[in-house]
Amino acid sequence: MNKLNLVLGLIVLVGFMMLVSSQNGVYTLGDSQNDYQVTIEVSDGWNLIQGFHPNTIASGSQITVSNIRAVFMYSPDKNRYIEIYPDQRLDNEGINKDDEYYDDNAGLYSYWVYVENIRTCNDLACDVKGGPLNKLVYNVHLTNLKNIQMKKGWNFVGINPGFTGKSLNQLNGDCNIQKVWAWNNQELSGGGNWDLVDVNEDKFTERVMFKGIIVKVSDNCMFSSGGNGIGPPELPGNDSVCMDSDGGLNYGVKGTVTGYNEDAPAREISSASDSCSGNILREWVCKTLNDFDDESYACPNGCSNGACII
DSSP states (O other): OOOOOOOOTTOOOOOOOGGGSOOOEEEEESTTEEEEEEEEEOOOOOOEEOOOOOBBBBBBBBBHHHHHHHEEEEEEETEEEEEEEESSOOOTOOOOOSSSSOTTTTTBBBEEEEOOOBBBBBTTTTSTTTTTEEEEEEEEOOOOSEEEEEEEEEEEEEEEGGGGBGGGGSTTTTEEEEEEEEETTTTSOOOEEEOOOOOTBBBBBBGTTTBBBEESSSSSSESSSSSSOOOOOOEEEEEOOOOOOOOOOOOTTTTEEEEEEOOOOOOOOEEEEOOOOOOOOEEEESEEEEEEEEEEETTTTTTTTTEEEE
């Protein structure tokens, strides 16, 4: 097969788009609480879709196997993409297939899907005459929705129904999230770009269910789609120095972080507490297992005593 260039600007600074996507996702429960039939709109070019493989396409789908040119997954262990369709190359990569991350039956992660030759509807019965026949209907089985295995570095995560109404900061489990990006495939133009996601402000809606995001974490962890999004500080250990009393990026609680200051001239353990300057919160947070740094955040209702006024 002809290799397709995956032009993925992970370091390109672009604007936010993710959670107001114009592409509607519709899903229904199957035989169990973990089985879904999903209907989403796709575009010519690269699409980031949760738990998809061409052999899961359902009857009634406007997109057929003939429209799928390639499917790739990302391996955090190998730090590269691996083709899973039309050629299945996992076995050639020395991947442990017992690892849930590489179990394509788990359905928890998102894959790059290249779609081509989307047809136009010219029938009078069309919803929009001259509109695209771009609805993809497929079946997906999701395993443990509340605890999603994450590996150090970039992870391609699927947006499952447990995300609805929550921000990423409410879903982080025991993960230290460093960056999150969403793919904007520019409607039907065949192009696309990355958009940065605000982990505190942007909440997931049903409109983006079963699409994908990429999440960078500082170490192996478990990402959760259940619970209230907060937790106590981690236990100290030989392999982890940095600790944050408010659990990470928590703008509503004053916290103190202890570890190695990334900007300090001397490599020694120190502490820093969140503080206010006008309505700007200076939030200190662990960036790695050992190092911390500060971020600035404009509190909508003002800042007082090292925390945003709720």
